[in-house]
Amino acid sequence: MVKNGNVVMQKYELGRLLGQGNFGKVYYGRDLESGHNVAIKVIDKEKVQKAELTEQTKREISVMAMVKHPHVVQLYEVMATKSKIYFVIEQAKGGELFNKLTKGRLKEDAARKLFQQLINAVEFCHSRGVYHRDLKPENLLLDENGNLKVSDFGLSALAESKRQDGLLYTTCGTPAYVAPEVIGRKGYEGAKADIWSCGVILFVLLAGYLPFYDSNLIYLYRKICKAEYKCPNWFPLEVRKLLSRIFDPNPHKRISIAEIKASSWFKKGLGSKQVVNQNVIADGDAVSSLDNTKLELIKPASVSAFDIICWFNLSGLFIDDDQKEELRFTSVKPVPVIISKLVEVGKSLNLEVKKKEVGFLMLEGLNESRYETVCIGVQIFEISVSRYFIELSRSSGDAIDYQNMLTQTIRPALDEIVQAWQGVQSHQQSLK
Template sequence: MAAMMTMTRRVGKYELGRTIGEGTFAKVKFAINTETGESVAVKVLAKTTILKHRMVDQIKREISIMKIVRHPFIVRLHEVLASRTKIYIILEFVPGGELFDKIVHKGKFSEMESRKYFQQLVDAISHCHRKGVYHRDLKPENLLLDARENLKVSDFGLSALPQEGVKLLHTTCGTPNYVAPEVLNGQGYDGAAADIWSCGVILYVLLAGFLPFEEITLATLYQKINSAAFSCPFWFSPDAKSLIERLLDPNPKTRITIEEIRNDPWFQVNYIPARQNAEEEVNLDDVRAAFDDIEDHYVTEQSRHMDRGPLIMNAFEMITLSQGLNLSALFDRRQDYVKRQTRFVSRESPKNIISTIETVAESMGLKVHTRNYKTRLEGVSSNRRGPFAVVLEIYEVAPSLFMVDVRKAAGDTLEYHKFYKSFCAKLDNIIWKPKEHLAHPSLLKAMSS
């Protein structure tokens, strides 16, 4: 096969690899700290985008908050770097994916497992509240799992640090199904009580496998949330039911507090509070430098290119992608369809793969944008509430063997899962299905070398 392009990109001491997440305003890339060998995630934001959408203050706030709230159950922000055109937020790499994906896969959790995650969530949120930080967008998509299945709260983009002397917040934000009634009413609300309501919805979802409040129209959804019109399934224990009813109290003044949650008999079972290291001194100089003095403070950004072709995924990236050398997810779509980031393998030529993807996408009424070996598909979400977008990128994982990485870029996650299954069914003629789902010998050889 013709020589492929390898692209190594360095930002300061970090070697950037594949894209592991994509949103409207940012990409998240896997990277290696070349000085320590540590895996990190790098959130990349274009300065032009930040300025165009007037997001400078919001991004600065998110970064500052993540530096302030250092806790074992919160994704750690290491540092912030900037080039002349981009901001790089260096974050802890959390390999276990979203709690949301695990819920979709399992349906519901046992009380023991639900309690463990809820205890870790309460510990993290309690720490935030002590620092005067309110998350305001708590939901399973923003709760990640590390390699030991411990919770990591992420995405502080909607968090609030109230101004001095101001007790109530007024911005309506968050995801409707998880938002407290007082937030929807627009009368001003206590950020701590609003977060506790969201924790209650999350606990209900963990135990039930479905939402307490779910309606087709926003008007009826808001009505149910305002009156706290929900019922607990028969399998909830009396103690779990009692706690959820106190968490989902529509009156924020009588709603259970963090301290009361910690004293609750159901919560207390096997509870071991997080061991917190000594308070670290937080330095925000890098944040200020990244945004305020960009012409004077920037890092070297280097790219090295060879011949054009799909990116080559090296053995190390394959190991982190397959999480502990379990390669079945790369080759078995049935195991992998529940994940936000999905993928399939093909032995067709990259040009044929791209051509087939474009043809199928257009037949589904999607707009197609292809550049090199990366394709973005755009449409409107089924509920017409906003855009729906998917990004597909081709990697060479062994000679004549290509992995197509598929990522949701915009829209509802459950809708993306349905789209992925339907899309793959139409691509069946180019998807390689090895016998007994054994990995390609060349791939195994590459990974063992």
């Protein structure tokens, strides 16, 4: 692999500089084969190593592989030379949301649309065990249609980063956007901290300025910890109520994402069948028999080499087997057999299997099931002729219930259709 002039790895043409940070630069790029526009983040390996950020860079790659969502910037490919790492990412032609806000506050409907997209992206990240920890307008990009894209997962934490008490302890983020408990350094829930940051963003969208500000950092932190802010007179009453619940200094009393989505102000403008979360899609078709198991698969053209590298190599870098939110395996069984087995397993747990989007199924708890709140997403990829990659992940519901289902029922039942488990040592050993 070589860099020849302004062509990287003989695959991408570099354009003008978009931005620059401490460890690298971001350029406009173009895929020479497809002609598609991309952005290319070029990172200096030596600088990363000197700053002891190698593990953080690996984590960012792993995180971006897990959070494929319409409102998260997509990572297409990772390449490297002896001195550089190249992240080929989705190009957000609208630039940073921050730049848009320098022109003033947004109208209510425009602010609500972006906030809806933000909340759904963050909810998806949390369902994957990813906590962003640095949500702010500078890390929110816009595409050519003005839709929001969450970016920059450099400070994100994975579920396994928690200590035994289930909390995170690393103080990080941007001062005006951090939650009080992060400042307090007594441990915090990543999800609750992200929700606070989302509230600050909502305030900025509607007001055009920050809810908490002081040139003295100590005074700023005092205001945050006491939730001292004042809404401008043009804020609707519904927004004031919503913000008061987001800006609760007690994270245990702070509103959840589910409650935000249930609020009357948030729901305005959302169609009954609008897809706002790839993991939860309404009006699916139930799969009840082999006659109804024709499922369009995610084909090899849709699966990059980077995806496969992440599935087979990155999945085990950070998470112990008994903590994984995802269950991954390959199979050479025919698709109807795979789906039939999933239906059988679902029935044993009183879960209904529904077809969703391309290559996607959902196992949903029925009302009479003890697991009625548990939803498990299933993605099926055709990675070669008659060879499939299947991933199960928790979409919603209790994490302990989900892990019990995996270890006690799902893994043993699926063994007969599994060619190889990915990242599950006990099963890999049993197959030898």
